[in-house]
Amino acid sequence: MTNQIDDDAYPGTAIAYIRATWGSQSFVGSGALVGRNDVLTAAHVVYSATFGRLADRIEIAFSYDPNEGTPAWINPVWVQWYRDFDPNRDTRISSGDGRAGSLAGAELDVALLSLGTAPGDRNGWFGMDPNSQGGSVGVIGHPSVYGNRMMFDAGTATKDAVDNVFNIRSDLEINGGNSGGPIYVGNYSIVGVVSTAIAAAALTAHWNWLIPSISINDGELTRGQDVFRFYNANTGAHFFTASMIEARDVAGGSSGYAYEGLAFGTLATASTGIPVYRLYNFDTGRHFYTASRSEMLGLDARREWALENTAFYAYGSGGAGRDEIYRFFNTKTGVHLYTNSENERDTIIASNPVFKYEGIAYYTDLAW
Template identity: 30%
Template sequence: MLQKAVRVLAILMVAVMWHVGAQAAGSYNTVRVGALEARGDFEVRREAAPAEYTRSGRHKTITLDELERSGELRQQALSRHGGISGVPLSAGIGRTVNATRNQKLFGQLLDWETMQDGSSLAAISFVSPGAVGNRLILRVLSIDPKAVFVFRDGHDQLIHQVTGLEVLDAVTAGGKQDRLFAGPYIDGETSTLEVFLPAGVSPDTVRLAVPALSHIFISPHDEELNSKVGESSSCQIDVACKPEWNDVSRGIAKMLYSDTRDGYSYTCTGNLMNDTLNSATPYFLTANHCISTQDDASTLQTFWFYKSTSCNSQDASSSLKVLYGGATLLDTSIDTDSTLLKLNDAPPAGVQYLGWSTSLPAYGTSVGSVHHPSGDVQKISTGGIYGFSDCQIISDEGDFSCFDSSAISSNHMQVKWSSGVTEAGSSGAGLFQSINGSQYLVGQLHGGLSSCAAPSRTDYYGSFGVAFENGLSTWLDPEPVDASRSPVYRFYNANSGSHFFTSDAGERSFVIANYPSYVYEGIAFYAYKKALPDLDSVYRFYNFNTGAHFYTINQAERDYVIASFDSYAYEGDAWYASSGDTENATPLYRFYNTRTATHFYTADPRERDYVIATFPSYVYEGIGYYAWLTE
């Protein structure tokens, strides 16, 4: 049973006003946090844009065969109203691009141009006939961190750009090995990928492929809602008709994400969450059956303020903002069908960080849910709690079954609607209870049976309180210290044949800018930057003889190196990790290279096995210590 009840009030980013207080409300222990202003203009990315240039237009265009089933797939996806299966709304199908499926073929199609300033540019366009939109799936084997990927639509309009550094971080986050990266959603049949290299960076450093694209058949943001008629059912209620839900609406986003392995794309609904420190960290709650892996989280795009301009208007709000940067997976659970992410981009100004409560609503409590049914603009459903369930997954496809349960042993709530229903695309939407005039999130949508034909049938929401106790509290109710994990970045030094690791993003940037022999390989693992209970220092040395760094968590080994080897300069604590196996940690394997007299470390057992089988000069020394694959 829950040990405490916690409520966190929303942050509305409109005014500077701090107020923190505790107030008893029945059996609740309440924490409330006042508003916080978002300063400055909305900005999605911060990468340096390439210099002004005029592309010659001599790039290649790859046109795929027409996909005859596109319209059929769209109708099938939109017809999936109701049904207890916990599945996201399918929005796109994967298509193989044979012409660029590997590095060699892709490279042969690039026609590099040299600009007046010495920079280089190459481009290639892709056409998937009949697509409402598309996303390119890139395989990034290597790229210079200073490179810039530029994505344009069929009208040559800039949609998004991202640096090689950001791409490398994305394809290595969470221990990823497939090196796949999903480009941004682009409206229409055509997308163009430009690769921009600053002066001094050779095209030989570009090792890419585009093995697939996602052919999107449901647009995530139609500006004219006439095209949306019929996509969500007729009984849905426009949230713009319910001004009392406006604050909650500003914390809800439509999601688009892609499976980079097969190119399929999906939409769900997510919620921007406040924490007890009022930190404005962009925690984002959705369903486990929507996103449950770092691979999927890295492809996430979120669409904010996607709603009609006024009650039942046929025009979408011009306030729409899109975040392209993906997210970091923090916690996921099939028991409560919950996933907590941290968005990699700051949310736009005007969003609402949503309040939440760990207390289980009583039978008969009035509740509401703001969601994006069938990928439509925001709708609002209202109803009540009519029971409690223990729900379990019963198939690999996400089907689940629920059995009536007492409130104390339940992991889901049963909800019946008096107004509106839910549909595919609504998955992950928060369930809100009004407490003393404010809305608090108490659950997230798993699935159910409601439909316009049967609005009184039951929907099931995972219990936020159970999810909180099972893991979400680590982030949403943290101790007032910086206890978060940070990435440890990995470089390969081509001159010394050794690897360099740093947890300092500033040092990473300095190395990239000043040491061309250091090849940036992305995120190796995660560790802590500050000392915490049950953690140990990882000590760092620099060996003047080899030009390589040495890392150890063993204090006795540190002292021995200091006392015995004058060529090793002690540089202090690098980061903090665990000497022994601990929850959610992963072993960091250590090798000694007899040829270069340097050490190598990896958290990937497949890389460990490959090194053991392939490189006899690498002596395996076992587990050095334990680190983590996620924040």
């Protein structure tokens, strides 16, 4: 039986009311906080296959009650979503394609909204479970049939044997406005995202990009610039970027790079530091980073290397409140590793002779 719940108490505080607008037309849906500044919802809540574009304006409110006046809207600063959940653009989303290893329809109906503030610090957030097979579940959202009040229902949803969806049983009430809301198990761990009245996208097939993206999104909250680190187990190469856009693309793509977390914290700016150059090797497909202009110019003059950009800014000397960034060269693979961890440095020196220690590459602000 569907009941209204307290929107000012957890888990109601972690439920998002989402209003998406295309031109003069607005539609509403639901979502849930899954991190400090991360809202999980359905792709079709923020992207219209009919209009062929992301909403012109996306507004999010927490602890929403239609009887309490105008809410405090928050606009996302970044959106990750799928476009192909409704290829026919007929607003009818299939439950999947009945084939293992491919995604279609509701299997793809997932989006992650990144916020520039951290409502999760105050409101709390849901956990997530990519392995649950479902069973007894709960759903919370803002269905229009109940005046978009925050409503809860308990029922049954089970993981499909083939498709990346949870099949929603008739004992779980789903209405318009529930779209994007969480299907969760008893410990407030989300297992699916409401797509249609009968199907919810499972998190399983999206786990490899959701978790890195949620971590990367924390960069929206820091006081400066962060450098993200990835590792390709096939090539032994690391990849570093200070661009959250690029980091999200790498985390969500098929480059073979796995997200390892922050390499180092906030950095200098163009006015306070020195450039760290990023070069690309056409022969190996790998990147090299250096704060030495002469080293950069020497490599850039060679046929196989090209200067891509200034990766970020660092300091050319140490001092109070600064971290040393240590540089290693892998004599077997020809790639470099950079770390601000003294423990990682000492472990590599002591136990991995393949890596040649090359000293301090540059300095950054102390990791936060």
